[in-house]
Amino acid sequence: MSSTSFNVRRVRRQLEHLLGKENVSDAEIDRICYSRDTWPLRLMQLGRLVTKPQPDLIVWPTRVEHIQQVLRVANAEHIPVTPVSGGGGVCGGALPTQGGIILDLKKMNRICGLDEESYTVTVETGVLGYELEQYLSARGYTTGHAPSSIFSSAVGGFAAARSAGVLSSKYGKFEDIVVSLEVVLPNGEVLRTKTVPRSSMGPDLKQLFIGSEGTLGIITELTLRICPVPESTKFASFLFPDLHTGMEAVKQIFRRDLRPALIRLYDENETRFVLGRFMSPPEGASVLNLTYSATKELVSLERRTVTRICEAAEAKSLGPKPSKHWWDNRFDLYYPSSINLGPGMLYDVLDVAASYANLEKMYWKMREAIEKLGVSTMSHFSHFYPDGGNIYVIFIGHASSPEKAEAKYSQVWKVGLDAAHRAGGTLSHQHGVGLLKAPWMPIEHGPSGFALIEAIKQHLDPNNILNPGKLGLGSNGSHSHESPTANGGVNQ
Numbered sequence: 001m002s003s004t005s006f007n008v009r010r011v012r013r014q015l016e017h018l019l020g021k022e023n024v025s026d027a028e029i030d031r032i033c034y035s036r037d038t039w040p041l042r043l044m045q046l047g048r049l050v051t052k053p054q055p056d057l058i059v060w061p062t063r064v065e066h067i068q069q070v071l072r073v074a075n076a077e078h079i080p081v082t083p084v085s086g087g088g089g090v091c092g093g094a095l096p097t098q099g100g101i102i103l104d105l106k107k108m109n110r111i112c113g114l115d116e117e118s119y120t121v122t123v124e125t126g127v128l129g130y131e132l133e134q135y136l137s138a139r140g141y142t143t144g145h146a147p148s149s150i151f152s153s154a155v156g157g158f159a160a161a162r163s164a165g166v167l168s169s170k171y172g173k174f175e176d177i178v179v180s181l182e183v184v185l186p187n188g189e190v191l192r193t194k195t196v197p198r199s200s201m202g203p204d205l206k207q208l209f210i211g212s213e214g215t216l217g218i219i220t221e222l223t224l225r226i227c228p229v230p231e232s233t234k235f236a237s238f239l240f241p242d243l244h245t246g247m248e249a250v251k252q253i254f255r256r257d258l259r260p261a262l263i264r265l266y267d268e269n270e271t272r273f274v275l276g277r278f279m280s281p282p283e284g285a286s287v288l289n290l291t292y293s294a295t296k297e298l299v300s301l302e303r304r305t306v307t308r309i310c311e312a313a314e315a316k317s318l319g320p321k322p323s324k325h326w327w328d329n330r331f332d333l334y335y336p337s338s339i340n341l342g343p344g345m346l347y348d349v350l351d352v353a354a355s356y357a358n359l360e361k362m363y364w365k366m367r368e369a370i371e372k373l374g375v376s377t378m379s380h381f382s383h384f385y386p387d388g389g390n391i392y393v394i395f396i397g398h399a400s401s402p403e404k405a406e407a408k409y410s411q412v413w414k415v416g417l418d419a420a421h422r423a424g425g426t427l428s429h430q431h432g433v434g435l436l437k438a439p440w441m442p443i444e445h446g447p448s449g450f451a452l453i454e455a456i457k458q459h460l461d462p463n464n465i466l467n468p469g470k471l472g473l474g475s476n477g478s479h480s481h482e483s484p485t486a487n488g489g490v491n492q
C-alpha cells in the first residue's frame with residue numbers, strides 16, 4: 001500500500017494513453033523491484049524482507065516527449081518522480097521514498113551519433129556503460145570511463161552522480177568527459193547546452209545538472225569525449241615499506257607530469273588481501289598497482305620513470321602479476337549483493353577525497369573513528385590527481401541482530417564522515433549523496449552554499465516533484481513515506 005494521495009488508477013490511465021500501455025505499470029511485482037537500488041543499507045533491509053518504500057507507478061519513456069508529458073502530469077497532480085538509469089547507485093538516490101512515479105530511463109538507450117572529426121559520441125541517457133564501450137571499441141575508440149559498475153550503470157546515472165572510472169587519473173571523472181547535455185526541466189521544458197570544447201559565456205550550466213541526482217531535471221542525452229583505444233597496456237606492482245612512502249612516490253609520479261591510467265595504493269590491511277594469493281607481505285607494507293595504457297612510446301617512458309621513482313623510495317618491484325590480476329578481475333570485486341550480508345553483517349564503502357596536505361591525516365582519523373566502534377576497515381587510494389586523491393574506506397562489521405547491524409552501519413557513516421569533514425575532505429568523491437549523505441550537504445557546502453542550492457531547486461521545481469529528499473533538498477513534500485533510513489538512523 002502506498003501513502004501517496006493521488007488517484008493512481010486515473011493517472012495510470014492518463015500515462016498509458018500518453019506513453020502506451022506497455023510503458024506503464026502499477027503491478028505489485030514491479031513496485032517491489034523498484035523499492036531498491038544498490039545501497040547496502042537497503043540491501044540489508046531487504047534481507048529482513050522490508051519491501052518499502054515502493055512507487056505507485058513505474059513508467060518507461062522511450063523518447064524525450066514522454067518525459068515532458070510525465071513531468072507535466074506530475075506537476076499538475078503534485079506527484080513525486082524518481083528517475084532511475086541503471087539502479088546501480090549506492091546511496092539510495094533512486095529510492096521512491098515518497099511513493100509516486102519511478103521514471104526508468106533504460107528504454108532510452110540509442111547511440112545517436114559518432115563524430116570522428118571532433119572525437120565525440122552522443123548517446124541517450126539509458127545506455128549502459130558496457131554497451132557504450134562495446135560500441136566504441138568496435139570502432140577503435142573509448143570514453144575511458146570504466147567504473148566497476150560498468151555492467152549495471154548507465155551514462156545518465158554516471159552524469160547524475162558524478163561517477164569516477166578506474167582510469168580517472170588519465171581520463172578524468174565523468175564530469176570531465178561530458179561535453180554537453182540535454183535535460184528536461186521539472187516544468188517539461190527542454191534545455192540543451194552547446195556542444196563546444198570550452199566556453200567563457202558565464203557559468204557552466206551543464207555542471208549544474210551533473211551531480212544533481214535527479215533533483216533539478218532529467219538528463220536525456222549526453223555528448224561525451226572519446227579517445228582512440230590505447231595502443232599498449234602494461235602492468236606493474238611495487239611494495240613499499242609503508243603507506244606514507246607509497247604516497248610520497250605517487251606525488252613524485254604526478255610532479256614528473258606522468259599520468260599512468262590506473263594508480264591504486266593500498267593500506268596495510270588491504271595489501272594483505274590484495275597480495276594474499278601471491279605472497280605474505282611484511283607488517284605495515286603497502287602495495288601500489290599501476291596500469292600504463294597509451295602509445296607504445298609513452299608507456300615505455302612511463303614505465304621507466306615510475307620504476308626509477310619507486311626504486312628510489314626503496315620499493316620492491318613485484319612484477320606485473322598482482323596488478324594484472326586486479327585488472328582481469330576489475331569488474332568482479334566488491335559487488336555488495338554478492339557479499340554474504342548474512343543476518344547481523346554490515347558492509348559499505350566511504351568514498352571521500354582531499355588535497356595531499358590532508359589526505360593521509362584524513363585516512364588515519366577516519367580509520368581510528370570507525371575501528372573504535374569494533375568495525376574492521378581496509379582502504380585504498382584509487383583516484384589520484386596532481387593536487388590530491390580519494391580514499392576508499394571499506395568497512396565490515398557484525399552485530400547481534402539485523403536491526404542492530406543497521407544502527408551500527410549508520411554510526412559508522414556518522415563517525416567516518418564527521419572525521420573526514422574535520423580533516424578538510426569532501427564527503428563524496430564519486431558515489432554521490434542520495435539519502436545516505438543528505439544530512440551532510442549543509443556541512444559540506446556551508447550555510448550560504450546550501451541555501452543557494454536550495455534556492456535553485458525552489459526556482460526550478462516549485463512543486464518539489466523531482467526526487468524529493470535527495471541531496472537533502474525538498475524533503476517537505478506533501479507525500480510521506482517511511483524513510484528507509486528510519487530504522488538505520490542515518491538521518492538522525
Ligand SMILES: Cc1cc2nc3c(=O)[nH]c(=O)nc-3n(C[C@H](O)[C@H](O)[C@H](O)COP(=O)(O)OP(=O)(O)OC[C@H]3O[C@@H](n4cnc5c(N)ncnc54)[C@H](O)[C@@H]3O)c2cc1C
Pocket residue numbers: 037038082083084085086087088089090092093094105125146147148149152153154155156157158159160161162163164165166212213214215217218219220333334335336430431432434467470
Ligand atoms: C558493484 C558496484 C561498483 C561500483 N563502482 C563504481 C565505480 O567504480 N565508480 C563510481 O563512480 N561508482 C561506482 N558505483 C556506483 C554507481 O555505479 C554510480 O553511482 C553510478 O553513477 C550510478 O549510475 P546508475 O545508472 O546506476 O544510476 P542510478 O542508480 O539509476 O541513479 C543514481 C542517481 O541519479 C539519478 N538519476 C539517474 N539517472 C538520471 C537521469 N538520467 N537524469 C537525472 N537523474 C538521474 C537517480 O535518481 C539517482 O539519484 C558502483 C556501484 C556498484 C553497485
